[in-house]
Amino acid sequence: MVNGSTALGVLLARLGRARIRRGPHGLLIADGVRLPLRGAGAMTVGNVVLVPGSAGALVGALPRVLEHESRHASQWLRWGGLPFLPAYLLGAAWSLVVSGDRAAHNPFERAAGLADGGYQDVPRRRLRR
Structure with missing residues (x-):
């Protein structure tokens, strides 16, 4: 609540x-x-988990998803709130560049537990010079 996120x-x-x-x-x-x-x-966003459908159905499909999202809430806190958003987007962009997937190599998703969030660990692709 302190940082507004x-x-x-x-x-x-x-x-x-x-x-x-x-x-x-x-x-x-x-x-x-x-x-x-x-x-x-x-x-x-902050301590709020936005779910487009039913959280019950989501947890049924991914039993550890709320633990994953809780780790993201802690990331929001550690980054002081809103500065987390551009840092996360930069991590997602990096992941897209190196793997073609927005989560697989995003350091925030990896720290939150890829499998717990329902993500696959996609290998890095070879980058051209």
Whole structure:
């Protein structure tokens, strides 16, 4: 709450007309958010996990996904809130360049546990000189 990132997450949940409830690990779960999450099963902003469908269905498919998202909430805290966003996007861009996948070599996704978030560990591709 101190760095404003959870407030931003709640605002996004409200704008997306989600139902917000308390979840494990100190998270707020925003079920049924109507925002374009670009194919993600969930996205964490501060301590708010934005889920386009049902969090119950997501956890049923990926039992450790809330632990994964909790690690992202800790990353938001360690990076002081909003500075995490451009750092994460830079990590995603790096991962796209080296592997063609936005998560596989993103240091934030790797630290949160690729498998726990439902991601594959894609090998790096050879870059041309």
